[in-house]
Amino acid sequence: MARYEIFVTYKKGIFDPPGATAQRALVNLGYDEVADVKIGKYVRLEVADGTSEERVREMCDKLLANPVIEDYRVEKAEG
């Protein structure tokens, strides 16, 4: 089995309401040092050996991310 990690984030300029809410909540809890919070998705894929990164990117474009408003980064995980 091969493993891939995918990090999905909003594109620049797209408002991230959960992140903004978390930022305010942290400041209210006394964590004034928090300037910005962005919340995205962290996907772990377990695929058959030999599955290419290109194929994983295809899955992202079709299902795991919304390419209209989101960016993603794919990394092959070790071990």
Next chain:
Amino acid sequence: MARYEIFVTYKKGIFDPPGATAQRALVNLGYDEVADVKIGKYVRLEVADGTSEERVREMCDKLLANPVIEDYRVEKAEG
């Protein structure tokens, strides 16, 4: 500004419905090589310089993750 990345995942044994749904959907789309999908949260924090990792872990325990059902990993981001 310092940046931290936080990866929140369900603990072992906790069912992950969005991941299970994504796995089935990928197989239905023809990606038979997908054995497992887990979907967690990817948080990017921007904090004042000098904020310790311990302090960030405190924020995770209090707000960003649910320690009862979730694990998290904190990494200091470069740049």
